[in-house]
């Protein structure tokens with residue numbers, strides 16, 4: 001028996017059709033906003049929003065800091081589709097359900113996806129408020145079997161066995177580094193580890209994640225990037241470091257979702273500047 005809810009191509013198409021009825025323009029760039037990062041939509045010009053609840057098969061969201069609105073408009077000369085808020089596996093959805101919006105963006109015409117998240121720092125040189133360009137990920141949840149491409153392959157979108165050797169586009173990363181340097185935005189680079197949550201990690205788990213090569217840890221992103229790469233999208237990933245993951249049981253600090261949302265307020269202006277700069281330098285399709 002399986003608890004997977006696996007959307008069909010017809011369901012993805014039905015969602016895309018409803019969105020097409022609301023917006024005349026075809027988006028080329030998709031942006032997924034992490035916890036507390038919704039304010040980034042304020043820089044989108046001529047924006048129109050459609051609540052996820054009005055789009056068939058889109059997940060409805062239950063977590064503070066995730067509005068659950070698809071915002072379409074213009075940013076730095078590009079027609080963008082912004083997923084303001086994401087569903088998480090820990091909310092009870094299947095991996096296939098939480099990644100459905102990204103696959104729908106592909107059907108709408110999106111070829112470049114910018115994914116953001118709030119993440120805990122594993123790398124001891126990172127501080128809350130910092131940005132980390134994601135150069136690669138470890139999908140612990142996917143490796144353990146909860147994989148967003150489990151089930152019949154949607155051949156119309158991509159291959160059964162997609163390559164993930166360059167999941168985070170090298171040219172987009174080079175561009176992001178250049179923009180960060182030009183605009184004095186401090187930007188680390190590192191490996192993102194995806195865990196299921198919703199509990200934060202124990203200190204032993206934090207030390208383990210560091211040992212396996214992680215620089216930041218969070219509860220999202222890797223599944224979305226996997227379906228994006230399956231469908232041939234170019235991906236840029238940026239983590240906003242919201243907290244330092246606690247690696248000793250003797251630490252007097254604790255981690256909370258409130259802390260994650262508070263730091264997002266510092267992260268959003270930097271992230272907005274970086275994304276706007278990257279899009280400004282990207283050729284229009």
Ligand code: HPA
Nearest residue numbers: 118119120217218219245
């Ligand atoms: N761990 C897991 N997910 C997170 C964290 C963390 O420390 N911070 C923000 N999302």
